[in-house]
Structure formats: structure tokens, C-alpha cells
Amino acid sequence: MVYAFIIHTVSPGTCRIIYSSSFGQEIQIIDTQRENDPAKHGSDLRTERKQNLHRVAQLVQSEFAFRRVVTGKTLDDDLLKLNNEGTLPEFELGYIRLPVDEPFQNEKIVVWMAAVNCGFTMICEKNENRSLAENVLKLLIRYLQEHLRILNQPTEAMTKVDKIAVVLDIFLPSGQLLFMNRRLVRQFEKDLELISKG
Template identity: 35%
Template sequence: MVYGFIIHTLGPGPNGSPKLSQVLYSRIFSCDLPDDKLQSEEYGLDKVRLRRKERVAIVARQTESMCLLRRQVSGKPASDYSVHLTDESILLQEEDVGVYSLGSGDPFPHEKIVLWVAVFSFGFSLICNVQENLTLAESTLRMLVKYLVESTKLLTHSSNILLRADMIEMSIDKFMPQGQLLFLNHQAVQALEKELSGSMTL
């Protein structure tokens, strides 16, 4: 089961502002029982939620660091990674996809694997438990990112991530119901996308 999914920024904020790795959206599918349960009983739910928010921010910053390093090594100019106003389908490059591990206690109680995809100045991080099928996780992440970018018109209307949280939630529920990864062939993906399109026009 997938632990969580995050959408965040990569690099400087709008107009070159210094704010880095701003979390735009996050979804946690499961908790690290019994750790989270014990913490909620001892410290209260508000503090547990704050701790989860901090963990999400740590993942966003780590993904940002990994992505920016990969891009720097690629030797491509920074302008190649600026958002381009286009409705064309995205084409991911080698430096746009990566994976890294987080050891126990750093920041989660148990070890996690994070797969990430970068689309210009946006990052998408999928937090997985160590026993997860990483090949399937990467395939699902790529499909989900492609669909979200195109359906929310992210590259032409970047604020849609904040304005269309309902669309993002609905899309995640279809591609990863309750955090479960699905084996989807091309026809199944098309059927899901058609179903989502129909639901969003209601």
C-alpha cells in the first residue's frame, strides 16, 4: 500500500521568490501504526497532524534537492525547466524521474521509498512502504502525473492545483483507490480517464 502522495514546487517560487519546495497538495493514505496511534494518545491529534505536515515538507525538500542535482548534472540550461505555456502532452526526460530511500526515523518511524516525477517547476512525490512493487508504483505515478497535468491544464494555469483539489482527489481515488496500486493496461487507463472526464462534467 502507498503511504502518501505529494505535489510541490521545485526551486524558487513565483517571480524568483526565495521560498523553496512549497507543498501544494498532500494526501496520506495510511498511518505508521502503532507509532501514530501512540503519539495521538500521548500528544493529541493536532500535534500528530503537525508532525505529518512536517514529514511531508521534508519529503518535498528532499525530492527538490534530488531533482535539482539531477538537472544540474544534465548540463541543460535552467530555462529548459521553466514552465512553458503549452497544452501539449508532457514528455519526461531521464532527469525528470527518480527514486530514493528514507531510513527509519528520517523522518518516518519506518523506512520508506520515495519515487518522484518532475514537470518543469512542479514535483510529484509518491511515498511507498519498502515492500511495495516499485515498478508498478513508478508506472502508476507516471500515468497519474500525466493525467493530472493535462486534465488540470497545469502548464497554462498553475493555480489549478490549488483550485481543483476536488479533481485531484477524484483522480487519485481512481488511479490509487485507498492507496492501493492497480495493474492497468492501456485500455483500462483510457476507461478510467473517460470515467473521470464524465464525472467532472457533472
């Protein structure tokens, strides 16, 4: 199960969350916290959730910056490939383990990919299949780029949250990671094309 999916900036400076979505168990946790601490209002819990997601995005931004220094790759390298060749740039891929209470109540695993100034981050339950999460993340990036040109203009995606949600609903329904063969992916592509035209 995926706890949350985030799209955020990764360039040096302020890390901005472009899009975020939390799934199933988030509602259960909020309800439990309300029962255990009636003084905590829903708005407080939403603020806390946003802060937690932002902390994760900052961790990914920091890890991405470190890798870029080590590999010597630059933003210009990514943009050249994206603009001239029309292909996706080479993404950095990473995993981060989040211990209990740092910042979530339970241990989580973060699977992330980033290039240009765009990070795509999944916060997963600790026992989730990382290879499967990575494969689903690659598909999400591919179709977000195809339908929204998200790598070319990441901040414009903030005005297209409905379209992001459609891609997410198809390839990550309710936060569930699905094993997808080519036939299923092709069916999802058709579904996406129909929705995009409609």
C-alpha cells in the same frame, strides 16, 4: 501501499507543498501514537505529519536541482516543449530510500518525477513494487495535466483540490497501486470524463 502522495514545487527557493494526501495506515499510526502518548494531541500529530511530508518534498527538490545541474537542462527547455509542442516535458525520475525514523517510524521508498516547477512524489512502503509505482505516477501526471493543466499553473492547483482528489481516487484508490492494462486505463479515462462533465 502508498503512504502519501505530494505535489510540490521544485525550483530553487522555498519548497511549497501544493497538494498532499495520506492514506490508510496514517490513521492507524495516529491512533497508536495517541494510545502510547495521550499527551500528544491530534493537531500536534497533523503538524508533525505535514513537517515530515515537507521534509520529503525538500529532499526531492534538492535531488532535482542536482540532476538539473548535471544534465544542463533548464526550466526554459521544459516550458518550450510544454507550450509550443503541447506535449509533456521530459521528466526527471528518481528514488530515495528513507531509513527508519528519517522522518517516518518505518523505512520508506520515495518515487518521484519532476519537471518545470512541479514535483510529483509518492512515499511508499519499502517493499512496494517501484516499477508499478512509477507507472501509476506517470498516469497520475498525465491526467492531472490533461484535466488541470497542473504543469502550466501549479500554484492554481491549490484551488482545485477536489479535482486532484478525483484523479487520485481513480488511479490510486485508498493508496493502493493497481496493475493496469490498457483496457482498465481506458475505463478509468471514461470514469474521469464522466466525473469531469458532471
